[in-house]
Every structure is written in structure tokens, then in C-alpha cells.
Amino acid sequence: MAHSENNTLSSAFKTFFERETLTGPNFNEWYRSLRIVLRVADTFDYLYKSCPDQPADTATEAEKAAFRAEYKKHSDVACIMLGKMSPVLQRQFKNYPPQNMLAELRKMFEKPPAVEIYDLVDALHSCRQAPGKPVSEHVLEMKGLIDQLHTLGKPYENDMAVNLINMSLNMDFGDFVRNSNMHCVGKTVTELHALLINFEK
Numbered sequence: 001m002a003h004s005e006n007n008t009l010s011s012a013f014k015t016f017f018e019r020e021t022l023t024g025p026n027f028n029e030w031y032r033s034l035r036i037v038l039r040v041a042d043t044f045d046y047l048y049k050s051c052p053d054q055p056a057d058t059a060t061e062a063e064k065a066a067f068r069a070e071y072k073k074h075s076d077v078a079c080i081m082l083g084k085m086s087p088v089l090q091r092q093f094k095n096y097p098p099q100n101m102l103a104e105l106r107k108m109f110e111k112p113p114a115v116e117i118y119d120l121v122d123a124l125h126s127c128r129q130a131p132g133k134p135v136s137e138h139v140l141e142m143k144g145l146i147d148q149l150h151t152l153g154k155p156y157e158n159d160m161a162v163n164l165i166n167m168s169l170n171m172d173f174g175d176f177v178r179n180s181n182m183h184c185v186g187k188t189v190t191e192l193h194a195l196l197i198n199f200e201k
Helices: 002-019 027-040 061-083 087-093 098-109 113-126 135-151 158-168 171-178 189-200
Strands: none
Touching (some): 027 061, 027 098, 061 087, 061 098, 113 135, 135 189
């Protein structure tokens, strides 16, 4: 069981560190990914908790040990956050505890929901498969945008999502799109993804 949990944690960290480097404008996406990783690591609360005060010299060994354990978790979360920032932001926030770091970043970069929704809708409807781009990568990119809109309370009906993806495909998939009424009716985005991968082979 422990081995399985470690694999899940490693996979979550790997995905986060491969995909999201905070530059500023991408704060909302970075913050969303960070929260997922910290939930898996069971350190989510440390984004919002104040760092504990160092115990007095007269504190018991148990109190000192409890402080060290808490401080380490705050430090671990801060390192995760700093590890996926641009060098400029790393220099600015290297001495901040997680709670303060997040508060400053939100003031600097967080988009209001209405702005984020507008940007996501614009990106989704502008998405086009570049020549030579694998169809799986393209569909997953669009699905990611659709999923983010769903999270923000703006879900796309399945048929609309499937139609948008079909309309975004490059000319290599012309035959697939022309026959889409035969094989795409009632399909989910996940099922469409599988059909397109098979067509591309």
C-alpha cells in the first residue's frame, strides 16, 4: 500500500514539475496544479497556515520536536512552490513562508473568475491542430480547457465539445470529420479521442 501511495505521489510531482512553471500570467493554472500536488502529498493545509513560532528554550523536547515537524512541512511546501517559478519570482519569494508567498502571488497575478472564463473560452475556440501535431496531444489540450471551464461552473455540453474538437482538426482528418455524423453521434470526448488515435494510425 505504501509503495502504491509513493508511486501516486511521484507521478503527481512529476506531472507538476514537467508542466507548470509560474511566470505570472499562468498563475491560475499553476495554482490549480499546485493544490492537486499538495493534496496528494497531504500538505495542502500548509498553503494557508501560518508558520509556527519557534519554541522557547524552556520548551519540552516533545514541543521542540513538534515544531521541527511542522516547520519542515512548511519548508517542503515553500520549496515545491519555488521549484516551479521563474528565476525572477524565485529571487523575490525565496525567503517567504508558503502562506505569505501565496497571498502576494494572488494579489499580483490571480485572474478574477470572469476573466479566466473569458480567456479559457477564447483559447478553446481558437485552438487549431498544427500540421504534424499528434492528435492525442491536441485533443488532450482541448479537453484540459473544457475541464477547466467545467470546474469554473461553465460546462460544455458533450456534443458541443465533440463538434469543437472536430472543427479544430487539420486537413489530415478531413475524411474523419466528413463522416463524423456516422461515428461521433453520442460519443464522449474520451471516446472521440480514442477514435481519432485509431484513425491517425
